[in-house]
Amino acid sequence: xxxxxxxxxxxxxxxxxxxxxxxxxxxxxxxxxxxxxxxxxxxxxxxxxxxxxxxxxxxxxxxxxxxxxxxxxxxxxxxxxxxxxxxxxxxxxxxxxxxxxxxxxxxxxxxxxxxxxxxxxxxxxxxxxxxxxxxxxxxxxxxxxxxxxxxxxxxxxxxxxxxxxxxxxxxxxxxxxxxxxxxxxxxxxxxxxxxxxxxxxxxxxxxxxxxxxxxxxxxxxxxxxxxxxxxxxxxxxxxxxxxxxxxxxxxxxxxxxxxxxxxxxxxxxxxxxxxxxxxxxxxxxxxxxxxxxxxxxxxxxxxxxxxxxxxxxxxxxxxxxxxxxxxxxxxxxxxxxxxxxxxxxxxxxxxxxxxxxxxxxxxxxxxxxxxxxxxxxxxxxxxxxxxxxxxxxxxxxxxxxxxxxxxxxxxxxxxxxxxxxxxxxxxxxxxxxxxxxxxxxxxxxxxxxxxxxxxxxxxxxxxxxxxxxxxxxxxxxxxxxxxxxxxxxxxxxxxxxxxxxxxxxxxxxxxxxxxxxxxxxxxxxxxxxxxxxxxxxxxxxxxxxxxxxxxxxxxxxxxxxxxxxxxxxxxxxxxxxxxxxxxxxxxxxxxxxxxxxxxxxxxxxxxxxxxxxxxxxxxxxxxxxxxxxxxxxxxxxxxxxxxxxxxxxxxxxxxxxxxxxxxxxxxxxxxxxxxxxxxxxxxxxxxxxxxxxxxxxxxxxxxxxxxxxxxxxxxxxxxxxxxxxxxxxxxxxxxxxxxxxxxxxxxxxxxxxxxxxxxxxxxxxxxxxxxxxxxxxxxxxxxxxxxxxxxxxxxxxxxxxxxxxxxxxxxxxxxxxxxxxxxxxxxxxxxxxxxxxxxxxxxxxxxxxxxxxxxxxxxxxxxxxxxxxxxxxxxxxxxxxxxxxxxxxxxxxxxxxxxxxxxxxxxxxxxxxxxxxxxxxxxxxxxxxxxxxxxxxxxxxxxxxxxxxxxxxxxxxxxxxxxxxxxxxxxxxxxxxxxxxx
Numbered sequence: 001x002x003x004x005x006x007x008x009x010x011x012x013x014x015x016x017x018x019x020x021x022x023x024x025x026x027x028x029x030x031x032x033x034x035x036x037x038x039x040x041x042x043x044x045x046x047x048x049x050x051x052x053x054x055x056x057x058x059x060x061x062x063x064x065x066x067x068x069x070x071x072x073x074x075x076x077x078x079x080x081x082x083x084x085x086x087x088x089x090x091x092x093x094x095x096x097x098x099x100x101x102x103x104x105x106x107x108x109x110x111x112x113x114x115x116x117x118x119x120x121x122x123x124x125x126x127x128x129x130x131x132x133x134x135x136x137x138x139x140x141x142x143x144x145x146x147x148x149x150x151x152x153x154x155x156x157x158x159x160x161x162x163x164x165x166x167x168x169x170x171x172x173x174x175x176x177x178x179x180x181x182x183x184x185x186x187x188x189x190x191x192x193x194x195x196x197x198x199x200x201x202x203x204x205x206x207x208x209x210x211x212x213x214x215x216x217x218x219x220x221x222x223x224x225x226x227x228x229x230x231x232x233x234x235x236x237x238x239x240x241x242x243x244x245x246x247x248x249x250x251x252x253x254x255x256x257x258x259x260x261x262x263x264x265x266x267x268x269x270x271x272x273x274x275x276x277x278x279x280x281x282x283x284x285x286x287x288x289x290x291x292x293x294x295x296x297x298x299x300x301x302x303x304x305x306x307x308x309x310x311x312x313x314x315x316x317x318x319x320x321x322x323x324x325x326x327x328x329x330x331x332x333x334x335x336x337x338x339x340x341x342x343x344x345x346x347x348x349x350x351x352x353x354x355x356x357x358x359x360x361x362x363x364x365x366x367x368x369x370x371x372x373x374x375x376x377x378x379x380x381x382x383x384x385x386x387x388x389x390x391x392x393x394x395x396x397x398x399x400x401x402x403x404x405x406x407x408x409x410x411x412x413x414x415x416x417x418x419x420x421x422x423x424x425x426x427x428x429x430x431x432x433x434x435x436x437x438x439x440x441x442x443x444x445x446x447x448x449x450x451x452x453x454x455x456x457x458x459x460x461x462x463x464x465x466x467x468x469x470x471x472x473x474x475x476x477x478x479x480x481x482x483x484x485x486x487x488x489x490x491x492x493x494x495x496x497x498x499x500x501x502x503x504x505x506x507x508x509x510x511x512x513x514x515x516x517x518x519x520x521x522x523x524x525x526x527x528x529x530x531x532x533x534x535x536x537x538x539x540x541x542x543x544x545x546x547x548x549x550x551x552x553x554x555x556x557x558x559x560x561x562x563x564x565x566x567x568x569x570x571x572x573x574x575x576x577x578x579x580x581x582x583x584x585x586x587x588x589x590x591x592x593x594x595x596x597x598x599x600x601x602x603x604x605x606x607x608x609x610x611x612x613x614x615x616x617x618x619x620x621x622x623x624x625x626x627x628x629x630x631x632x633x634x635x636x637x638x639x640x641x642x643x644x645x646x647x648x649x650x651x652x653x654x655x656x657x658x659x660x661x662x663x664x665x666x667x668x669x670x671x672x673x674x675x676x677x678x679x680x681x682x683x684x685x686x687x688x689x690x691x692x693x694x695x696x697x698x699x700x701x702x703x704x705x706x707x708x709x710x711x712x713x714x715x716x717x718x719x720x721x722x723x724x725x726x727x728x729x730x731x732x733x734x735x736x737x738x739x740x741x742x743x744x745x746x747x748x749x750x751x752x753x754x755x756x757x758x759x760x761x762x763x764x765x766x767x768x769x770x771x772x773x774x775x776x777x778x779x780x781x782x783x784x785x786x787x788x789x790x791x792x793x794x795x796x797x798x799x800x801x802x803x804x805x806x807x808x809x810x811x812x813x814x815x816x817x818x819x820x821x822x823x824x825x826x827x828x829x830x831x832x833x834x835x836x837x838x839x840x841x842x843x844x845x846x847x848x849x850x851x852x853x854x855x856x857x858x859x860x861x862x863x864x865x866x867x868x869x870x871x872x873x874x875x876x877x878x879x880x881x882x883x884x885x886x887x888x889x890x891x892x893x894x895x896x897x898x899x900x901x902x903x904x905x906x907x908x909x910x911x912x913x914x915x916x917x918x919x920x921x922x923x924x925x926x927x928x929x930x931x932x933x934x935x936x937x938x939x940x941x942x943x944x945x946x947x948x949x950x951x952x953x954x955x956x957x958x959x960x961x962x963x964x965x966x967x968x969x970x971x972x973x974x975x976x977x978x979x980x981x982x
Contacts, residue, residue: 025252027292028202029359029366037370038361041106042354049105050357051339052079054319056111056295056327061088061096068096075103078336081360082109082161084328089123090157090384094375097158107369109325109360111161111209115181117150118157118384125153125384129396131166131197132180132512133532135189135557137399140196146396147200147208149389154206156383158375160367161207163257163295165197167244168217170558173514177222179480180512180532185217185558186566187240191247198253205367210248212259212297213284214266214273215241220482223260225302227272230263234283237263246288254363255293256284258323260301271321274299275306275314280322293359295325312338320348324356391585397537401545402554403570404516405528410504411572412548413470415442415801415874417794422468424461426492427451428476433536434508437543438472440581440858442801451477453491458498466502472546473499475519476534478511487511488518500524508542510534516560530556540581548575548874577621578874579865584624584975593975594625597968605630609958610930612640612819613947616857617972620940621865625972626858632819633951645809645818645854646946647837649927650770652853655805655863656792657773658900660780661697662871662883663795669783672697672899679779682752687760693779695763696772697899698892702761703769709751710827710839713743724750735845738828738835743843751843752778766895770840770850773900777849789847800862800873805855808846810834818854821929823952837929837950851927857944864924864935864942888923888935898923915966917973928954932965939976943969 042050057080059071074080083100085093101108114120119127128150134143147165154162169190170182183193194210201208212223214230214237221228232241245256258274266283267276274296284290296318306314315326315335320342329335342348364370403411413421422445423435430448438444445468449461465471473496478487488511497520499505506527509515511534521528529545529552531538544550555569574580584591597615604610612630616623628640648655664670670693677689688701695701713724724747726733733742755771777788784791789807797805809818813834820833827839836842838851846852866872867888871879887899896903901923905912912918913926914934924934930949935942945968949959959965 024250024289027252027254029207029254029293029363030291031366034362034365035358037365038358041361042358045106045357047340047343047350049079050353051336051343053081053106053357053360054324054326054339055080055329055332055335056082056084056109056325057332058086058328059083059096059100060086061092068099072100072103074332075100075108078332079105080108080332081106082111082325084111084113084163085159086121088121090118090125090380091377093122094157094377094380098374101158101372101374106361107364107372109161109364109367109369110159111163112154112159113163114150114154114159115164115166118153122157124381126389126393127535128393129400129533130180131183131193132170132557133400134396135183135193136402136532136554137396138553138555139399140192142392142396142399143193144196144200145392147197148204149200149392151201151204151206153384153389154201155204156375156380159206160364160369161209161255162201163209163211164201165194165208165210166212167191167194167210167248168212168215169241169244170217171240172218172220173517173558173560174220174482175217176220176481176483177224178216178219179514182217183557184566187243189557191244194244194248195251198248198251202252202254207254207293207363207367209255209257209293209295210245210253211257212261213245213256214259214261214263214279215245216259216261217241219261223297223301227260227262227302227305230261231265232263233265237266242283242288249288249290249292253292255295256290257295257297257327258284260297271317274323275317275321277321285322293324293363294322296323296327298328299326300328300330311335315339316342319356324359387583387585387591391583394537394541394583394586397531397533398541398550400532400554401538401542401550401552402530402532402556402568403527403552403572404530404556404564404568405525406570406572407526410470410506410526411529411546412575413442413506413546415799417798419469420467421445421470421472422447422465423472423474424449424465424495425474425476426495427478427487428474432476432539434474434510434539434543437540437581438546439803441544441547441549441578443803444472449491449495451487451489451491453495455494458491458495461495462498462502465499468503470504470506471499472506472508474508474510475515476510478509478515478534480512480514482514485518486515488515493520496520496525497522500526506546508546510538510542513556513558513560513564516564530554544581545572545574547578548572549578549580550574575875577869577872579618579621579623579862581623581626586622587619587624587976589619589624589975590978593971593978596971597625598627598629600964600968600971601629604959604962604964607958607962608634609956609962609964610947610949611951613930613945614640614642614644614646614857615946615968616861616942616944618861618865618942619972619976621869623861626861632948638816640819642858643804643817643856645804645813645856646931646948647819647821647851647929648853648855648860648931648946649838649851649929651860651925651927651931651933652841652851653773653849654901654923654925654933655855655860656788656807656853657776657780657849658887659796659863659879660788660791661776661900662879662887663791664780664783665887666880666883670779676775676779679782680775683756683775686756688756688775691763691775693776694891694899696776697887698895698897699766699768699772700764700892700895701769701772702763702765703767703771704759704761705768706770706840707754707758708839709754709843712750712754713747713843736835737842737845738830738832740830741828743845747843748845751840766897773849774840775849780849787847788849789852796863796866796878799876799878800866802859802862805853805859805863807836807852807854809854819948820951821948822950822954831952855946857946860933860944860946861942864933864944867923868935868937868940868942888921901925912966915970915973917970917977926965930959932969934969939973941972941976943972945969
C-alpha cells in the first residue's frame, strides 16, 4: 500500500514538473508533505465527506442566531469544506469562525473577499487603498508590503484564503463592477502589481486567488446582476486579458477564480466561463497550464444563472466544468445530492473527485490546517490595527495623491494677510475632514453645495466666492458607476466654470480616475488634484498636500482622455519648514510609548488636578500627538476639543511679548543695552531709568515679582471704587474687564504710576517679575505706535495662518469655544470665562505683556515650530535665525533665563520647569493657569500643554505636586530616545 501511494505521489509531482520550466513556479501547496497528508486524510473519507469538501458557503457574524445555527448544522451534516466570511466585527467574526470550525470533521478553509483588506467585509479594521489607488502610488515594494500585511491580518483572523488580487485589465472605462478594483488598463502594470500582491499573500501562507478568468475588464455589465458578453477571440484574449494570468501562473499563484462571463468565440454553447468545460479545461488548465485550485465566482450571482436550471444544476455543471471549489451555492443540499448521484452513476468519476478533493486538502495542509487551533480573541482589535500597519496605510494614500495641473504654481497654497482662501465641498457635509484639515494651516472659510444645486444657488455661491483670492472646490461621494456619470453632475461643472472665470480655482477630486472624463474643466482652472478615494485618510492627507506639508508624487493609473493619460502627474515636493500631521510610526515611535501620556493625563483628571487639557507634540516638524482630554469644568458637561481656547497666562510672554521684541530687534528698533529711560521719557527721572532692556528680559532688573493692582481700586467698604470701575459701559468706562465690569483710562494711569513707584531691589539678581514685561510692553508699543496685540497679529499670527491665538477672545469666539478659569472671589466676583485670568492684564483691558493671550495647543505649537526653524515657516522668514538664537540662549552667567524665554535648570538634582531630559538648548515657558510650552533644538521636539488647573480655584496645586507637565514632557523624550536606540 505504501509503495502504491509513493507511486501516485511520484506520478503527481512528476506530472507537474514536466510542465514546469526555469521560468515557471508551481503553486507552493504542491509539495510532497502536503500531498502525503492530503492522501492520508482522503483515504479515510467517505463519499459524502469528499463531496462536502467542494463547497465553500457564506457566513455573516451579524446573522441572527437561528441563521448561524442553520449554518452550523449545514457544516456538520454536509461535511462542508470551507466558509467565506462577510459582514461582522473582528471579535464576533472570530467567535463564529471558531464555532463553525468546531462543527467540521476536517478543518474549514476560511476565505474572504478582501481586495483592500479585511475592512472590505469587516468593520473595525484598516481600510487599505483599492488596487487602482495602489497603482497611482506606484511603489511595487509597498504593494507587496500591503498584501503581506493583509495576509498577516487574515491569518490572525483564522482566514487562509483571500480572493485577491483582481488582475482584470480595466480596458473598458464603462466597466461598472471592476473599475477601481483593477490595478490599471495596462497589462504589464496589472501583471507586475498583481504579482507583488500575490507574493505578499503567499509568502505569509495565505492563498492568493487571481480573478476573474478569462478576464472581466472589458465589459460594461455587472455579472452580479446579469451575464456580461465578451466578443473577443482566443488570440485577442491571449494577447491582452490572459497576459496577467499567465504571468501569475508562471509565478506560482495558488488559486484562480473563474468569472461569470459569456465568451461566444471560446464556448459556442454560450455557457458562462465559470460553467464552461472548454474555457476551464482547454484554455486555463491546458493552454495556460494552471495546476492550482480553481474556484467558481459566487454561484448565487445572476450572471451564473442558467435559464430553466433546477436547484443544484449550476453547482454540478461548475464541478464538471473543472472548478475545484464551488463558491456560495444557493442550495447546498440539492447540489450535494446531484453531485453524489453523478458520482454514483459515473457521470463524474470518483478518481476525478479524489483529485479535486486532494488538491483542496493539500491547500489545507500548506496553510497549516493540519494543526488547526481556534482563534485567540485576546487583543484581537489591537492585533488587527497595529501602528506599523496604520502608518503603511498612511504612506499608501500619501503616495497616491496626484497633482495633474498646477498652472502659475498655484500650489502649494500660500497664506498672507492679502490672500483669502475659501473651500467649497460638493456633495458632502460642511466642515468635513478635508475642510477641517485645511484650517490647520490657514484661515479657510468653508462652504457646501449639493450635487444637483439649482442655477440660482450656483449663482449665489459664485457671487460670494468670487471675492476670495483662491477657492478650493472639492468633489465628494462620487461613484464607479458609468451609468451615473461617475457621480459628476452638471451643477458641479457649472460652478467650476463660473468660479474659474472670476477667481483662482483649484479642483480636488475625491473620486476615481474616470470621473475626470465627466469633468468639464475650463482652461482657467489653475489646479487639479485627484486623491482617488473619499475616506478619512485621503481627505486628511490631501488637505496637507495643498499647503506643501505632504509631497504629491502620484501618477494617473489609467488613461481617461487625450489630456489625462496613464502616468500623468506633476511632482510637488513638500516643504521642510511646515508641520506635517502624521503618525508616530513615521518617526519609528511606538504608540505604546505615547499611551503613557494618556495614562498620566487621565490620572491627573481623576485626581482633580485639572478638569481637562490639550497636548501637542511634534518631532522634526512632524506632529505625532495632538489630543484633548476631559471637560472644561468638573461638571463634565462640555468635553474639551482641539479647537477650544485656553488662557495661556505667562506663556503670553513668549508667544507675544518676546515675538514683538525680536521683531523690533530685527528692525533695529530695540537695543538690548539701552535703558528704560531712553525709550520711556516718563521713566527718565525714576529709579528704573537705567534698567537695561536685557535686564527686563532676564528678570534681573531688581523689580518686585508682582503687584496686585486691583487692590488699589478697592475702597474701605471692600468694594471697587466707582471712580475706577463701573458695572455698565458708560462715558469714560469702556475698557471691559468682565461681562458686567468696566474700567477707565484713569485706572490705566494708576497702574503705570504704581509700576513706576514700585520698590526696587539690587540689580543683577534673578527675581521673576511680571512688572518687567509690562514695562517692555509699553516700550514696544511706543516704538511701533500700535498696541502689542495688533503688532503680533499682523506680523505673526495672521501670516502664519493662526486662527486660534489672540488677545480678548470674545471678539471672535463664543464662550462655548473658550475654557473657563477661576471663580474669582477677590476682584471680579464672577467665574472668569472668556476674559484673562491675570488681574493685572484684566485691569489693562485684556492686553498685557505678561498675560492675556488665549490659544489652542496647535497654534502655540506652530509658533514654537517657527522659532525652532530659526524664525522661518512655510517659506517665509519671520525672524532672523541669529535673533532667535540670541533670545533663546542664556546670555548672563549664573542666570538660567534667556531673553524672556525660560530655560531648563542645568543641575539635574534641582527642580526645573522642564523635564530632566530637556537639553540645555531648550527654551519655553510655563503659565499660572496650568500651561507650558517647550522647544528643544537638539531633539527637534516641540511640546505644548494647556489646562485650566485654576478652575475653580487657583489654590489647587495638584498639577505642580504631581509634576504632570514635566512628566508628560519626559514621556515624549523617552519615546524619542527609545526610537534612537532601535
